[in-house]
Amino acid sequence: MTYIITTQELEHLSEAELHQKFHAILNDLARRNMAAADCPLATVTLENIRRAIQRKRVLTPRPRF
Helix, strand or coil: CCCCCCHHHHCCCCHHHHHHHHHHHHHHHHHCCCCHHHCHHHHHHHHHHHHHHHHHHHHCCCCCC
């Protein structure tokens, strides 16, 4: 991974798309026999994706029964 995906670039994605991107990055690292800790740019990007997912969960209204 050679660049950082910022939180602003992730705002338009749905929670499912964010999860998909998160796992795609982890799979790419695993294919290269690397961990997230081995690549600081990937670590920053994964943290940004986690924050975006948390923000989506907070902002999404829960149905009331």
